[in-house]
Amino acid sequence: MGWVLLRALRRRWAAYKYRFVPWLALNLRRQGRTLRYVPESSQDKIISDEDVFETLLKTFKALFLNDFSRQADILALLPEVKCQYLELLTWEQKWSKVTSCNHGSQQVFSPEEVLLNTLGFTVGRDQSSLVSAGTGVFVTKGFVPKGTVVSMYPGTVYRKHEPIFFQSLGNPFIFRCIDGILIDGNDKGLSRSVYRSCRRRDQLGPFQMSDESWLTAAPQNPLAVGQYVNNCSHEKAANVCYQEFDVPEHFPIELKQYLPNIVYNHDIESHLRCVVLVTLRDIKQGEELFSNYYTVVR
Ligand SMILES: C[S@@+](CC[C@H](N)C(=O)[O-])C[C@H]1O[C@@H](n2cnc3c(N)ncnc32)[C@H](O)[C@@H]1O
Numbered sequence: 001m002g003w004v005l006l007r008a009l010r011r012r013w014a015a016y017k018y019r020f021v022p023w024l025a026l027n028l029r030r031q032g033r034t035l036r037y038v039p040e041s042s043q044d045k046i047i048s049d050e051d052v053f054e055t056l057l058k059t060f061k062a063l064f065l066n067d068f069s070r071q072a073d074i075l076a077l078l079p080e081v082k083c084q085y086l087e088l089l090t091w092e093q094k095w096s097k098v099t100s101c102n103h104g105s106q107q108v109f110s111p112e113e114v115l116l117n118t119l120g121f122t123v124g125r126d127q128s129s130l131v132s133a134g135t136g137v138f139v140t141k142g143f144v145p146k147g148t149v150v151s152m153y154p155g156t157v158y159r160k161h162e163p164i165f166f167q168s169l170g171n172p173f174i175f176r177c178i179d180g181i182l183i184d185g186n187d188k189g190l191s192r193s194v195y196r197s198c199r200r201r202d203q204l205g206p207f208q209m210s211d212e213s214w215l216t217a218a219p220q221n222p223l224a225v226g227q228y229v230n231n232c233s234h235e236k237a238a239n240v241c242y243q244e245f246d247v248p249e250h251f252p253i254e255l256k257q258y259l260p261n262i263v264y265n266h267d268i269e270s271h272l273r274c275v276v277l278v279t280l281r282d283i284k285q286g287e288e289l290f291s292n293y294y295t296v297v298r
Contacts, residue, residue, distance in 0.1 A: 044297065045243055045297050046147060046241055046243055046278040046280070046297060047147050047148075047149070047243070047278055049245060049246075051147075051149075052149055052243070052245045052276055052278075053245075053248065053251075055119070055148070055149040056149070056258075056276075057252075057255070058118055058119075059114075059115065059118050059119060059221075059223065059258075060221070060252075060255040060258040061255065062114045062115075062117070062118040063111060063114050063220065063221065063258055064254065064255055064257075064258075066108060066109050066111075066114045067220070111218075111219070111220050111221065111222045112124070112140075112141075112222050114222075115222045115223070116141055116142055119142075119148070120142045120143060120144075121139055121141060121142030121143060121144045121150070121285075122139070122140045122141040122142060122222060123137055123138065123139055123140060123150060123151055123222065123223065123225060123289070124137070124138060124140040124222070124225065125137055125138075125225055125228050126138050126140075128230050128288060129236070129288050130230060130233065130236065130288075133230045134230075135228050136228060136229065136230045136288045136289070137151060137225050137226070137228050137229045137230075137288065137289045138286065138287065138288050138289070139283050139284065139285055139286065139287050139289070140285070140286075141285055142285060143282070143283070143284055143285065144279050144282065144283040145279070145282055146279050146280065146281050146282050147278065147279060148278065148279045149223070149276045149277070149278055150223075150240060150277050150278065150279050150283070150289065151223050151224075151225055151226035151229065151240070151276065151277040151289065152221070152223045152224050152226050152260055152261075152274060152275070152276050152277070153175055153183055153185055153226040153227055153242065153261075153274070153275040153276070153277065154183075154185050154187075154211075154214040154219075154224040154225075154226070154227060154260030154261060155173065155175070155183040155184045155185035155186070155191070155195065155227065155260070155261060156183070156184045156191065156194050156195045156198060156261070156262055156263075156264050157181060157182075157183055157261050157262065157263045157264060157272065157273050158181065158182040158183075158184065158264045158265075159180075159181055159263075159264075159265070159268065159270075160179075160180045160181070162264050162265055164182055164184065164264075166190055167184050167186070167190050167191045167194060168184075171184065171186050171191065172186075173185040173186040173187075173191070173227050174186075175227070175242070175275060176296075177244055177273060177275065177296060178244065178296055181273050183261065183273070183275060185226075185227030186227075187214065187215045187216075187227075192215055194264070195212065195215065195262060196212055196215070198262045198263070198264060198266075199212050199262050201266075202262060202266060204253075207253055207254065207256070207257070208256065208257035209256050209257075209259070209262065210256060210257070210259045210260065210261060210262040211224065211257055211258050211259060211260050214260045219260070220258065221258040221259075221260055223260075224260035226275070226276070226277045229277060229289045229290065229291050230288070230289075230290055230291075231290065231291065231292065231293045232290040232291065232292050233290075236288070236290045237290065238280060238290050238291055238292040238295075239279060239280055239281055239283055239287070239289060239290055240277040240278060240279055240280060240283075240289045240290065240291050241277070241278050241280055241291065241292070241295060241296075241297060242275050242276075242277060242291060242295070242296040242297070243275065243276050243277075243278050243296070243297045244273060244274075244275055244296065244297070245273075245274045245275065245276055246271035246272070246273055246274070247259065247271055247272040247273075247274055248271065249271070259272065259274065260274075261273065261274050275296070277289065277291060
C-alpha cells in the first residue's frame with residue numbers, strides 16, 4: 001500500500017517539478033546553464049506568425065462587432081484616436097450599427113456562437129476523458145482543420161528574474177516558454193489577484209489592454225481556455241502544440257481587450273508574449289485536446 005502511494009507521489013512530482021520554479025532555480029544553479037524542459041533546438045513554427053495574427057484579428061473583430069453596444073465609449077473617441085479597424089468602416093456603417101444597437105434590433109450572439117460563425121468551431125472545458133485528470137478542453141462544435149489556432153494560453157507574463165515564487169507554489173498552470181518567459185495561467189488565488197491588478201494598472205481610459213474574463217467560467221474570448229488542456233499519454237497522442245506569438249506593435253488598440261495576457265512588469269519595453277495552441281491534425285466535434293507539456297515551438 002505504502003509502496004503504491006510512494007510510486008504515485010513520485011510520478012506526480014516527476015510531472016510537476018518542471019513547473020515548480022524553486023526546483024528550476026536550484027537546478028539552474030547546479031548545472032550552471034539554462035535548464036529547459038523544451039528541446040534547445042526548437043522546431044519550426046507549425047503555422048506562420050502572420051497566420052496566427054490573421055486568426056486572432058478575425059476572431060477579435062467579430063467579437064468586437066458583436067459587443068458593439070458596449071463599445072460606445074470607444075466610438076466616442078474615434079476622431080481623436082487611431083482605431084485601425086474601425087477606420088475601415090464608413091461613418092454610415094458605424095451610425096447604422098449604433099442606431100440598431102440603440103433600438104435593440106441588433107442580434108447579439110454568445111462569444112461561442114461568434115467563434116463558430118467566424119472559425120467554424122467552438123471549444124470549451126469539461127471533465128477530461130482521462131481518469132483523474134480533472135478538467136480538459138474539448139472541441140464542442142464544428143470541425144478544426146490541421147494547422148489552426150484552436151486556443152490561447154491565458155495568464156500573467158513574467159520575464160526572467162521577475163518574482164513568481166509565491167504564485168508558483170503548488171501551481172500546475174505555469175507555462176515556460178523557450179526563452180524562459182513564464183505565463184501563469186492559474187485562475188485562482190494569488191495568481192488571479194496579480195492578473196487583475198496588472199490589468200487595472202494598464203487600462204488606458206476606455207481601452208482595456210487585456211481581457212480578465214478568462215478568470216471566470218464564461219470568457220468573452222472563448223479561445224482563452226488553453227491552460228486547461230491536458231498532457232498527452234500512451235493512449236491519447238498530442239493533437240495540439242504550443243506556439244509562441246509576440247503581439248506586434250500595430251495590433252489594433254480597440255481589439256487588445258480580447259488578449260488574455262498581461263505583462264507583470266511593464267517598465268521594460270517589449271512585445272507582449274502570447275502562446276497559442278495549434279492543431280497537429282484535423283480534430284472533430286467531441287474530441288478532447290491533448291498537448292505535449294514538454295514541447296513548445298517559437
Ligand atoms: C495545466 S493543468 C491542466 C488542467 C487540469 N486538468 C485541471 O483540471 O486543472 C495540469 C494538471 O492536469 C493534470 N493532468 C494533465 N495531464 C494529465 C494526464 N495525462 N494524466 C493525468 N493528469 C493530468 C495534472 O494534475 C497536471 O498537474
